[in-house]
Amino acid sequence: MNLRNMTLYSIFVRNHGGSFRAVAADLPRIRALGADAVWLLPIHPIGRAKRKGTLGSPYAIADYRAVNPEYGTMDDFRHLADAVHRCGMKLLIDVVYNHTSPDSWLAQHHPEWFYHKPDGSFGNRVGDWTDIIDLDYSHPELWRYQIDTLKMWAETVDGFRCDVAPMVPLAFWLKARAEVEAVRPGCIWLAESVEPEFIRANRSRGMVSHSDAELYQAFDICYDYDVYGDFSRYIRGECALPDYLAALERQESCYPADYVKLRFLENHDRPRMAFLFPDARLQRNWLAWMFFQKGAALLYGGQEWAVPHRPGLFDADPVPMAGEAPLAGLIRRLAAMKKDPLFADGVYSFQAHPGDLLTAEWRAPGARALGLFSLQGRPGLVPVSLPEGTHRNLLDSREVSIECGLLATDGEPVILRMDA
16 A cells, blocks of 8 residues: 555544553444554553653653553553454554653663763753653664664564654664564654754754654655644634645655655644634535645544544543544545545645635546635635536535536535546
8 A cells, every 4th residue: 555545543542442452442443434554652651750640641651662551461462453453454553762751661771871961860852851861872782672672563563653753863763664674574664753943943952853854764654744833824824825835835845756744633742623623614624635635644533523622641531432423424435535546646736726715636647636625614616627517526425516617615625536
């Protein structure tokens, strides 16, 4: 599968049933949404020293080679991995290699592998991350331990989502990828690349902070944070639609021709889609636009229910998932659409129109797809170069008409697929 055709479903086990077995029981529903892969937020034991909240952040890891006993045993985790594979999906786990908890196994057994402040004590270089201490990758022995750990997990899982990947040396990731490939050919590497402002701030302090363009040497997929600021400014009304699209257009010239971005409207670090867009019509337009874009699509557990509350990381905060998810039908259609090879190999373009209307198009020999998205949920008309007459909207099977070179929307998204 081309990774541009992939739909990834992200799960925080603590808030998604609370155990590996509970997640396994929910996999058939997740697969039915159209998910091709599941990404689990960190599954490892959480440190107790300087713990935030009652249960602590999953990103303050105490032991890279064990599982959090609150979730179950290692056998339970392997059962979950087997269940993922039986459902025809792949499994990614979170890799948090910039730092550990202050009382981690590594801190106790290899304190020399850590960053130390001038007074010799452990520390970290990002001020608000008070529950972790930074690793120091100037030690080759640390590289060996970390890569061997990845190879251990690669016997069970299909890929890794690498937390703040830009803050770990690129040479390490290149070596890790090469060695893991011998254990898990085709392993998927997803980098949590970071915002341009974070890169500049880190570099100004003499810290390692790689750009997305650098990370694509070692990773298959990078986050969409390079344009998240532009997205935020647009939805706040601080810039116009063409400005937001110009940021997306820059990706086409900055990155390799086969670049894959992780397209998302929410994740565990950002506000929920339903918080940003309380109106159901806006949610449908933005979801359709997200899936239509070039790249893999990310769903965060609960997004299909349009949950507005982002679960906390430090205490139990279960995601309400009762009854039929209101967005499940739309997501199923969008995920099925995205598996079309056209959305990986075609020529892609997009254009802003008055009234915050957006058209985007995929073209390939013999195939064509056009999307019309009303990013403010308003009706309108846009010019299109498609055959006159009636066409069927992939998203709801309703018929739409093209007359005099114009396509209308009543405020709902429209996606048309036809032979070219």
